[in-house]
Amino acid sequence: MTTFAELGVDQDIVDALAAKGIVDAFPIQEQTIPLGLPGQDIIGQAKTGTGKTFGFGIPVVQRLGHDPAPGVKALIVVPTRELAVQVFEDMAMLTQNRPTNVVAIYGGKAYEGQIDQLRAGAQIVVGTPGRLIDLANQRLLDLSHATEVVLDEADKMLDLGFLPDIEKIFQMVPAVRHTQLFSATMPGLIITLARRFMSNPIHMRASDPDEGLTQANIRHLVYRAHSLDKDEVIARMLQAEGRGKSVIFTRTKRAAQRLVDELSDRGFNAGAVHGDMSQEARERSMAAFKAGKRDVLIATDVAARGIDVDDVTHVINHTIPDDEKTYLHRAGRTGRAGRTGIAVTFVDWEDLHKWALINRALEFGQPEPTETYSSSPHLYSDLNIPEGTKGRISTAPRTSSVKTASKAPSSRSGEQRRRRHDSASKPESASNDARSTEGAGTHDGGGSEHHDGNAAPRRRRRRRGPRPTDSAGTNV
Known part of the structure; x- marks a missing residue:
């Protein structure tokens, strides 16, 4: 050197x-x-x-x-x-x-x-x-x-x-x-x-004479995967032993944002860089990825040549690139500065012709991608994924559907005002009865209490006037 x-x-x-x-x-x-x-x-x-x-x-x-x-x-x-x-x-x-x-x-x-x-x-x-x-x-x-x-x-x-x-x-x-x-x-x-x-x-x-068209320090894996199973496969890949920062490429901006939302829901620390984001948001996302605050970056090809991060260990092509040049630029995000890396490409059934052209141009010698599902044993062995790994590392917190009185102060205070108004207009004994039953609700729907356990206020009956009569004095 x-x-x-x-x-x-x-x-x-x-x-x-x-x-x-x-x-x-x-x-x-x-x-x-x-x-x-x-x-x-x-x-x-x-x-x-x-x-x-x-x-x-x-x-x-x-x-x-x-x-x-x-x-x-x-x-x-x-x-x-x-x-x-x-x-x-x-x-x-x-x-x-x-x-x-x-x-x-x-x-x-x-x-x-x-x-x-x-x-x-x-x-x-x-x-x-x-x-x-x-x-x-x-x-x-x-x-x-x-x-x-x-x-x-x-x-x-x-x-x-x-x-x-x-x-x-x-x-x-x-x-x-x-x-x-x-x-x-x-x-x-x-x-x-x-x-x-x-x-x-x-x-x-x-170039090194033994590299060929692709870098020798990048391992290339090509899978034929079903579109409905890709998210699960990726989520399991991201739990592989030794995985560092990872870049996932999608074909469209919408697909990139959808995958960010999906992986975030599954518990991964993912960010995005695509054309629908403002420049400030793209720079913040890229800076967080470089600093290690996020370890998964999902990007469209617009960002392929601007991701200069030495410690990217995995590149995943969620959708196959259009040609061999784009493939090389995507895969080149890993294996940088003499390090090793892994490039995984998913090929949909309808994109097999694209892979045939890329395979021929880059001399991969893999004309038929391996059919792969999230449960395929070779997926675990190829990427060193621990046995029994599933595609979710955390679950979203569940919120209770029962609202307590302490969580609804405005409705409670309104109820108390109505009770004070009613107690002022009814006999003392009735007011005492109301206080004695306060908080005694059973929430079984069979009593006269509210769902918060408080006694229901007495309904005030509206006084009706005399019914109209005809000329003979008969009620109409």
Whole structure:
């Protein structure tokens, strides 16, 4: 292993990394940092979770110098809000020992705070295309001096249709610049993009020869499960021995929220990240997951690339992803930073054709997913689930249906007022009789008492007037 100091990284950055326990460089960092520091354009390709952020972030910070002038000098473009937050945190950590300031620019948050940081002279901007263009059009973001430009997760940006926005952004930055493009996969459109906007880039690909298309430290399990049994299967999986933080991916926002409610009802500490949540709620949920306050995170694919948590042990695909690229990005949430992980995928009967394509593309050698139910013995052995485990670890507290007098003070006080009014209008003996029977109710429905055990008030009979008669004096 090569240390960051041996790669020529400034000592203050080395110290910042060492404070987080990061000393040795990953392969993609080892290959790209020596090229990025002198200003070589780079196309960096590596599987997710292998340290691409530091691969481009360290050269960006070091090339700006120890005390850069105020104003945007570096731009890092990312496809999603969650990834913007993650990259911002990493860049802020790299710059903690120098006066360089970093700002995150993305939608779903108020403009004012972001604008204030730009006006204060932030030198590094991490942002999503939409908000970057919005602020630039309002002349609140000046990219004309951004000589360091990075496209992170470029393949995802193309999948989300951001190519026109990327072209607009490149028109705003200087023609002479240092450009880095990083991605987990490298489709043809990425190569075309690089030829248009980069100057003689070097394509660096970091992979171990024995890994194949998927990471060797991730164990992949594929089950054909019934949709009505999935929740029970997942609940039992979450009680496996050695399970740490777990991420569950669903296809839709509604399915994500439904599963959060279901698992919470079963006693699990689950949170969610999906498009129906406000940005503040998504960030709170992600922060709670990273801090360990919640150990289950249910997400749609919008958050797949922004979940940068080293100690995720399990990834569960509640619904099968649409293609092999999405599968790799989902599974890449576990087995990060050299750790091991487990990726479980449920395949519905109607989605077997999707699995056939993914299996062929990733060379899994599992054309037929194993038919699996919550009671299947192989489920317990595959995931090390203790025998006898059921899908509920706690029950919701039950509330009593019988209301006592102490729990209904307003009705009791109203009853007491009626009794005082009646006792004032009836003989003393009747009042004494009422006091002697107070609290003697049997709740059997056969007496004259109320259900709270108090004697019923005497009913006051309404006096009727004379009945009408006809002309002969006969009652009508």
